[in-house]
Amino acid sequence: MQYDFDRQNNRIGTHAIKWEFSDERKSPVHLKPTDLCKEEGGVLPMWIADMDFPCPQPVVEAVVTRAEHGIYGYTDTPDSYYASVAHWMKRRHGWEIDPEWICTTPGVVPA
Numbered sequence: 001m002q003y004d005f006d007r008q009n010n011r012i013g014t015h016a017i018k019w020e021f022s023d024e025r026k027s028p029v030h031l032k033p034t035d036l037c038k039e040e041g042g043v044l045p046m047w048i049a050d051m052d053f054p055c056p057q058p059v060v061e062a063v064v065t066r067a068e069h070g071i072y073g074y075t076d077t078p079d080s081y082y083a084s085v086a087h088w089m090k091r092r093h094g095w096e097i098d099p100e101w102i103c104t105t106p107g108v109v110p111a
Contacts, residue, residue: 003053011052018050048108077104
């Protein structure tokens with residue numbers, strides 16, 4: 001898959017923490033990528049996993065397919081997930097891990 005690294009995606013109005021910070025009054029402060037470093041005390045949002053590139057189309061399609069089911073509730077992580085992670089670690093890094101060692105987290109920050 002190719003990415004257009006020059007394309008700017010406007011995320012204002014999407015509640016993206018990366019681009020819509022809140023000030024003391026809890027009102028949104030909309031940031032423009034081109035103005036971030038120019039202002040005194042400007043912010044350069046360099047987040048860990050919040051990229052400004054669109055998701056790959058197969059990921060979008062998988063999310064849409066799951067959403068079309070119409071039921072949203074609490075889910076559990078199947079054993080196949082842990083087995084897949086263990087397999088990937090061995091194949092990619094040569095690390096043999098016990099699937100019971102794996103702990104899931106909803107994101108990098110709470111980890």
